[in-house]
Amino acid sequence: MADVVVRVEDLHKSFDDLEVLKGVSMEVQRGEVVVIIGASGSGKSTFLKCLNRLEEPNRGRIFLEDVEITGQKTDLPKVRRNIGMIFQQFNLFPHMSAIQNVMEGPRTVLRMSGERAREHASQLLDKVGLSDKLDVKPGQLSGGQQQRVAIARALAMEPKVMLFDEVTSALDPELVGEVLTVMKQLADEGMTMLVVTHEMQFGERVADRVVMFDEGVILEEGPPEKIFQRAESERTRRFLNQLHWEGE
Amino acid sequence: MKYQWHFEVVWENFPIMLSGIGLTIALSILSMLAGAILGMVIALARLSPWTWLRGLAYCYTELFRTTPLLVQIVWVFYVLPLVTGIAFTPFYSGLVAFGLNIAAFMAEIYRAGITSVGQGQTQASLALGMTNAQVMRRILIPQAVTRMIPPIGTMWISLFKDTSLVSAIGVTELMYQARFLAVDTYRPVEIFTVCALIYFVITFPQSIGVNWLYHKYRTRE
Numbered sequence: 001m002a003d004v005v006v007r008v009e010d011l012h013k014s015f016d017d018l019e020v021l022k023g024v025s026m027e028v029q030r031g032e033v034v035v036i037i038g039a040s041g042s043g044k045s046t047f048l049k050c051l052n053r054l055e056e057p058n059r060g061r062i063f064l065e066d067v068e069i070t071g072q073k074t075d076l077p078k079v080r081r082n083i084g085m086i087f088q089q090f091n092l093f094p095h096m097s098a099i100q101n102v103m104e105g106p107r108t109v110l111r112m113s114g115e116r117a118r119e120h121a122s123q124l125l126d127k128v129g130l131s132d133k134l135d136v137k138p139g140q141l142s143g144g145q146q147q148r149v150a151i152a153r154a155l156a157m158e159p160k161v162m163l164f165d166e167v168t169s170a171l172d173p174e175l176v177g178e179v180l181t182v183m184k185q186l187a188d189e190g191m192t193m194l195v196v197t198h199e200m201q202f203g204e205r206v207a208d209r210v211v212m213f214d215e216g217v218i219l220e221e222g223p224p225e226k227i228f229q230r231a232e233s234e235r236t237r238r239f240l241n242q243l244h245w246e247g248e
Numbered sequence: 249m250k251y252q253w254h255f256e257v258v259w260e261n262f263p264i265m266l267s268g269i270g271l272t273i274a275l276s277i278l279s280m281l282a283g284a285i286l287g288m289v290i291a292l293a294r295l296s297p298w299t300w301l302r303g304l305a306y307c308y309t310e311l312f313r314t315t316p317l318l319v320q321i322v323w324v325f326y327v328l329p330l331v332t333g334i335a336f337t338p339f340y341s342g343l344v345a346f347g348l349n350i351a352a353f354m355a356e357i358y359r360a361g362i363t364s365v366g367q368g369q370t371q372a373s374l375a376l377g378m379t380n381a382q383v384m385r386r387i388l389i390p391q392a393v394t395r396m397i398p399p400i401g402t403m404w405i406s407l408f409k410d411t412s413l414v415s416a417i418g419v420t421e422l423m424y425q426a427r428f429l430a431v432d433t434y435r436p437v438e439i440f441t442v443c444a445l446i447y448f449v450i451t452f453p454q455s456i457g458v459n460w461l462y463h464k465y466r467t468r469e
């Protein structure tokens with residue numbers, strides 16, 4: 001029996017005259033890792049931001065389990081708790097220490113007691129390998145460390161699904177690995193994940209499914225072996241070739 | 249031509265000038281408080297999701313930023329009582345005019361501070377499940393405050409000097425007392441020189457303080 005966590009039906013999104021998403025449908029199973037690839041401007045970020053309605057879709061429906069996210073009366077703060085989001089630019093709160101960043105959601109949104117939130121946050125920071133950085137401000141952390149704090153911050157809300165938008169693109173090459181390792185660990189633990197990335201090795205090793213976006217539609221999708229080795233579409237093959245070139 | 253300075257006149261009347269300083273300081277502090285509070289309301293209106301409220305707040309700030317302060321003071325003193333039927337003493341008229349004026353400038357400082365925090369912070373906070381009010385209170389305002397302190401300092405100094413304008417409506421602050429004494433003693437040169445010195449002695453250390461604040465918060469970025 002299918003256990004669908006995220007269901008997207010015919011999603012459309014325009015910015016003024018520019019139609020960025022032109023009817024995207026997708027189902028994500030519990031524990032599935034979906035890697036989204038596609039050229040710059042193809043609508044990948046917009047798609048992720050529609051999922052927690054940081055962007056307002058123009059048409060189509062989105063469900064998290066059986067709760068409709070796109071409903072008129074949806075309690076947005078409440079559904080967003082269940083959707084973790086990690087950004088390219090980390091977006092840590094610079095006026096708070098690492099552990100305060102991780103505690104912020106549970107304290108402010110879930111009204112958890114300080115003691116419990118601190119306990120939980122320090123476990124999560126330990127999990128992402130930062131148990132020695134609890135009281136350090138983001139400004140004093142490397143990009144890779146900041147991104148791991150951001151992952152811990154999202155995990156603190158115990159989300160049902162996590163969205164990653166090019167989370168290693170702003171990092172120096174030598175710091176990419178430590179973040180991908182944490183993401184792989186989450187995938188192994190059964191976290192449901194949608195990951196926009198240009199890291200094809202991550203896609204090959206961790207993805208259950210790879211989805212190719214092109215000009216606001218899903219051009220093709222399938223298991224990583226198929227997309228990376230035997231893509232049907234010429235455009236997908238060309239896109240992947242170009243990436244390998246850039247990676248060289 | 250050699251002018252004969254006679255500063256004795258100033259010392260004889262110094263208590264009168266001192267009483268003026270008290271009023272100058274009181275007017276500055278009260279105007280600042282009123283403006284800081286009203287300005288917050290206007291800034292929140294300018295950042296609100298409702299177009300009509302944003303428009304209203306925009307008109308308010310522009311109205312006070314594009315008309316001369318002296319005109320605003322005189323208007324509040326002479327015209328506001330006719331329109332509203334409420335007449336204030338000169339001091340309270342000055343306070344109302346400055347409060348309204350400072351609010352417009354404070355609103356801009358608050359707004360600039362809050363919008364400078366950046367879209368990413370808001371998105372990250374909303375994604376955690378915060379409400380708009382929580383984002384404001386927990387994330388945006390705490391970060392904006394340090395950026396607001398230097399421009400608020402600058403504004404405070406111009407406010408302190410600009411209070412001299414209310415002598416035009418008869419508030420017996422420092423400038424008014426100086427004008428009064430100048431006529432009374434036939435010694436305008438000495439009186440106004442000392443008056444300028446008093447403003448300088450009070451304002452200069454504050455100006456140094458504000459420069460220090462700019463330096464402190466700039467290097468922190």
Ligand SMILES: Nc1ncnc2c1ncn2[C@@H]1O[C@H](COP(=O)(O)OP(=O)(O)OP(=O)(O)O)[C@@H](O)[C@H]1O
Pocket residue numbers: 015018020038039040041042043044045046047
């Ligand atoms: N807030 C916005 N206002 C107007 N246009 C926007 C906005 N956000 C995105 N766009 C436009 O929508 C298109 C898709 O943007 P999006 O960020 O979703 O692409 P992407 O696939 O994530 O690209 P990249 O790989 O560069 O991150 C682009 O042409 C972009 O300029």
Ligand SMILES: [Mg+2]
Pocket residue numbers: 044045046165166
């Ligand atoms: Mg993007």
